[in-house]
Amino acid sequence: MLDSALSGLPSGGAYALVGVAVVLLYRLAGVMSIAVSVFGAFGAFVMVASFDRGLSLGLAVPLGIVAGAVLSAAMGLVMAWLFPDSDAITRSVVTIGMAITLLAVSSRLFGDTPRSFPPLFPGSSFTVSGVVVTATNVLAVVLAIVLAGALWLLLHSTRIGVRMMAMSSRPVSAELLGVPLGLYTVAVWATGGAVATIAPILAAPTRQADFTSLSLLVVPGLAAALLGAFRSFTLTVLAGLGIGVLEALAVRWEAISTYRNALPFLVILVVLMWAQRAEVWDDAR
Amino acid sequence: MLVELIDLTKRRSPFLLLAAGAVLFVLWLPEFWTFVFIGGLATAMVALSVGVVYGRTGMVSLCQFSFAAVGVWVMAWLNVNTGLPFVVMLVLGGFAAVPFGLVIGLLSLRLRGVNLAVATLGFAAASLVVLRRNPFPGSFSNQAIKRPTGFVTENGYFLFSCIVLATVVAALAMISRTRAGQGWLAVRQSERATASLGLSVARVKLTAFSVGAFIAGIGGGLLGGQNGVVSQRSFEPFDSLLIFAVSVLVGARFVDGALGAGLLGAVLPELFRKWGIPLDVAPMLFGIGVISVLSKGADGAHGHMRHAWSEWRAARQGGPQGSTPSEDLEDPAAATPDVANPEALILTPSGPRGSLELEGLSVSYGAVVALDQVSLDVRRGEVHGLIGPNGAGKSTLIDAVAGFVSPNSGVVRLAGVDLAPYSVHRRARMGVRRTFQQGRAIEEMTVGDYVQFAAGRALDTGTLARILRFFDCPEARKRISSIDVATRRLVEVAGCVAAGASIVMLDEPGAGLAETESAALAARISEVPDRFGCGVLLVEHDMEIVRTACDRLTVLDFGSVVASGTPESVLSDQVVIAAYLGKPTVEAGGVTTSGAGAKR
Numbered sequence: 001m002l003d004s005a006l007s008g009l010p011s012g013g014a015y016a017l018v019g020v021a022v023v024l025l026y027r028l029a030g031v032m033s034i035a036v037s038v039f040g041a042f043g044a045f046v047m048v049a050s051f052d053r054g055l056s057l058g059l060a061v062p063l064g065i066v067a068g069a070v071l072s073a074a075m076g077l078v079m080a081w082l083f084p085d086s087d088a089i090t091r092s093v094v095t096i097g098m099a100i101t102l103l104a105v106s107s108r109l110f111g112d113t114p115r116s117f118p119p120l121f122p123g124s125s126f127t128v129s130g131v132v133v134t135a136t137n138v139l140a141v142v143l144a145i146v147l148a149g150a151l152w153l154l155l156h157s158t159r160i161g162v163r164m165m166a167m168s169s170r171p172v173s174a175e176l177l178g179v180p181l182g183l184y185t186v187a188v189w190a191t192g193g194a195v196a197t198i199a200p201i202l203a204a205p206t207r208q209a210d211f212t213s214l215s216l217l218v219v220p221g222l223a224a225a226l227l228g229a230f231r232s233f234t235l236t237v238l239a240g241l242g243i244g245v246l247e248a249l250a251v252r253w254e255a256i257s258t259y260r261n262a263l264p265f266l267v268i269l270v271v272l273m274w275a276q277r278a279e280v281w282d283d284a285r
Numbered sequence: 286m287l288v289e290l291i292d293l294t295k296r297r298s299p300f301l302l303l304a305a306g307a308v309l310f311v312l313w314l315p316e317f318w319t320f321v322f323i324g325g326l327a328t329a330m331v332a333l334s335v336g337v338v339y340g341r342t343g344m345v346s347l348c349q350f351s352f353a354a355v356g357v358w359v360m361a362w363l364n365v366n367t368g369l370p371f372v373v374m375l376v377l378g379g380f381a382a383v384p385f386g387l388v389i390g391l392l393s394l395r396l397r398g399v400n401l402a403v404a405t406l407g408f409a410a411a412s413l414v415v416l417r418r419n420p421f422p423g424s425f426s427n428q429a430i431k432r433p434t435g436f437v438t439e440n441g442y443f444l445f446s447c448i449v450l451a452t453v454v455a456a457l458a459m460i461s462r463t464r465a466g467q468g469w470l471a472v473r474q475s476e477r478a479t480a481s482l483g484l485s486v487a488r489v490k491l492t493a494f495s496v497g498a499f500i501a502g503i504g505g506g507l508l509g510g511q512n513g514v515v516s517q518r519s520f521e522p523f524d525s526l527l528i529f530a531v532s533v534l535v536g537a538r539f540v541d542g543a544l545g546a547g548l549l550g551a552v553l554p555e556l557f558r559k560w561g562i563p564l565d566v567a568p569m570l571f572g573i574g575v576i577s578v579l580s581k582g583a584d585g586a587h588g589h590m591r592h593a594w595s596e597w598r599a600a601r602q603g604g605p606q607g608s609t610p611s612e613d614l615e616d617p618a619a620a621t622p623d624v625a626n627p628e629a630l631i632l633t634p635s636g637p638r639g640s641l642e643l644e645g646l647s648v649s650y651g652a653v654v655a656l657d658q659v660s661l662d663v664r665r666g667e668v669h670g671l672i673g674p675n676g677a678g679k680s681t682l683i684d685a686v687a688g689f690v691s692p693n694s695g696v697v698r699l700a701g702v703d704l705a706p707y708s709v710h711r712r713a714r715m716g717v718r719r720t721f722q723q724g725r726a727i728e729e730m731t732v733g734d735y736v737q738f739a740a741g742r743a744l745d746t747g748t749l750a751r752i753l754r755f756f757d758c759p760e761a762r763k764r765i766s767s768i769d770v771a772t773r774r775l776v777e778v779a780g781c782v783a784a785g786a787s788i789v790m791l792d793e794p795g796a797g798l799a800e801t802e803s804a805a806l807a808a809r810i811s812e813v814p815d816r817f818g819c820g821v822l823l824v825e826h827d828m829e830i831v832r833t834a835c836d837r838l839t840v841l842d843f844g845s846v847v848a849s850g851t852p853e854s855v856l857s858d859q860v861v862i863a864a865y866l867g868k869p870t871v872e873a874g875g876v877t878t879s880g881a882g883a884k885r
Contacts, residue, residue, distance in 0.1 A: 093575065094576050100569075101576075103568065104569045212523065219406060226403050261411075268403070279397075281476050
């Protein structure tokens with residue numbers, strides 16, 4: 001029981017990371033980005049492509065992360081340039097457009113066949129009371145928690161964080177107060193892209209790793225973010241890890257094991273309908 | 286119905302000719318291209334379903350291809366296991382998608398905007414998992430879905446697809462004219478306003494999702510007949526994203542837009558293949574296209590074209606047509622009955638006529654007490670004014686009577702009937718109507734259509750014109766999007782009385798009006814009870830309107846009634862002056878209204 005729960009942690013960590021990227025972009029850039037995992041998959045494929053060409057893993061991973069960050073930042077600039085005052089829905093639909101375009105471009109660049117991703121720490125594992133724990137398991141969880149914690153600290157106890165929150169809620173006032181919008185937009189989107197790239201790099205070795213499948217990591221990631229109400233990093237990380245563990249546990253239960261990847265959707269449904277039970281009316285008055 | 290159809294045919298004759306020409310052109314094309322265009326028609330159906338759910342009702346649904354997949358799956362199953370005719374299988378496939386649409390529709394009752402987008406994307410991903418486990422029946426045994434007898438060739442099946450599309454479009458046009466169908470546009474704008482017109486928001490949303498799912502299911506079925514054996518690869522989440530993007534890009538709310546979206550989605554890639562352009566350039570273009578269209582406003586390319594077209598037509602026909610109705614207005618014969626017989630406009634009431642009574646009504650939001658033991662009554666035949674500074678609880682009171690907030694204690698009665706068990710739309714149907722400060726008349730409708738819609742019944746043109754004239758509304762064929770917010774509120778008032786309301790609650794109808802206009806409005810409001818046989822609860826900051834229009838006045842402050850009575854007695858009450866009108870500044874002849882209340 002415990003070992004299968006633990007086996008869900010790398011996936012869960014990846015979902016949590018995507019979720020953290022989603023929450024970050026939503027809180028600081030006002031965008032619910034469906035494209036966030038496309039940025040991530042792009043970075044991950046840059047990593048695997050350069051690894052296949054002989055670059056060492058220690059260089060390929062940072063290169064991939066930078067690639068994801070740069071792509072994401074570029075899209076952030078497009079968003080800031082063309083849709084400075086649009087509502088959340090319009091901006092989300094824009095990210096759909098971005099996802100479609102980037103997906104087509106990337107499948108041109110990398111092909112649409114599954115690639116084998118190198119495990120980050122081959123063979124390193126240890127046993128805790130009879131359960132095998134791999135280094136990737138640990139890293140996935142630790143990274144998700146550490147990154148979420150770091151972002152939380154950045155937002156709530158640094159000057160930059162406060163300025164960033166000011167920027168997302170009142171861009172014009174913030175700019176008048178001397179907040180450099182362009183710089184912050186790039187920073188926020190680049191961070192989101194980098195976090196979203198780490199997710200598929202962690203998860204790819206243990207799942208089908210074609211570009212489209214990795215881009216679909218956005219679904220459990222969005223589910224996690226949604227459970228965190230697009231606000232709380234803590235809840236998002238817990239939700240992401242929870243979804244991963246849930247999927248892994250479902251493997252043991254034969255009747256549903258083949259449908260385990262549909263579980264995030266059910267989780268969204270149940271939790272959201274409960275959380276939103278009082279939202280009888282829309283905001284328009 | 287036949288007459289309507291003929292009428293429609295006449296109005297649309299240039300489009301129909303164009304469509305017939307296009308059909309002939311496709312029939313003339315080589316078989317391969319006819320085959321491609323069949324795919325275009327099927328995709329157009331899915332785009333149309335996006336048009337219903339998102340374009341008209343404003344709900345982001347990223348799983349329309351999953352509904353299509355349900356349609357094909359059921360069709361393929363029927364094809365393997367039964368000998369039913371194609372048309373029956375097609376329709377059953379469409380109906381099989383409806384329960385799934387209803388489930389998503391149920392979600393949409395609580396989830397909106399980006400939340401709904403995420404949930405529907407989740408549904409698309411989940412349906413992919415299920416589909417991978419349960420491939421389309423017959424796809425391994427190669428039991429192809431047989432095309433309908435007589436329509437087996439490419440040309441034949443293309444014609445069949447055209448007939449299916451035309452039938453669906455005609456049915457959709459009929460549904461759009463029902464109340465639920467018109468409600469789609471209303472919900473897109475504001476759910477509260479929709480419910481205030483007596484429509485159940487839940488029912489409107491569920492209808493939109495069911496109709497959308499059905500259309501998508503039929504579209505999927507057409508794809509099944511086109512290909513015989515279908516691959517699940519055509520029904521993945523990104524296909525749903527793609528068709529959503531293309532539908533937004535083209536603007537699939539209307540049939541021509543949906544057709545454009547379908548052809549763009551299915552035919553363009555094949556053209557690229559023919560021209561030696563890589564296929565994946567098409568989605569790249571769609572993605573970039575949707576971004577650039579959105580950056581120019583959210584209407585879609587087709588919306589922009591339609592707008593330009595209607596402006597061009599208006600410019601061409603503006604002169605003579607514009608003056609005809611106004612001549613009619615000045616016709617003395619038409620105007621006389623109003624003056625001679627004020628009762629002439631009293632419409633059949635939609636519910637019990639009688640007074641509205643509030644007894645000990647208390648509402649609190651957490652620790653904040655918005656209304657504290659408020660009692661008042663609005664009698665039939667009077668205008669009852671409700672004034673008070675901002676935050677005094679006036680809007681909360683209207684919300685509580687309309688049913689948007691449930692009181693912590695106290696009773697609201699209409700003609701002696703306790704309203705507590707009734708939901709917002711039921712109260713509206715019983716005759717408790719309200720208007721909104723922001724002007725919630727539906728932008729896409731004409732003034733006449735809106736008032737008809739608000740009335741919830743067919744009004745003859747004479748009655749409609751008289752109601753509009755009474756409130757100084759723009760002429761019936763004017764689009765609401767083209768009039769200012771202050772006038773939109775008047776149109777809303779017209780809608781309330783046209784519905785035969787017993788109690789009309791007006792939330793600051795005078796805000797934003799010029800002084801002369803507000804004087805005219807005040808005179809009108811004071812006549813409303815006698816003319817339309819109802820009671821009026823008027824929330825207003827403009828003291829001139831209050832003085833002119835109201836028979837009685839109640840003053841709220843911090844959620845409690847501080848005074849009530851005739852306007853003269855209340856407005857000279859020292860407590861009221863202190864609480865509401867600000868410091869008394871005695872200038873030549875009265876009290877100036879420079880207090881906290883002037884929300885202009």
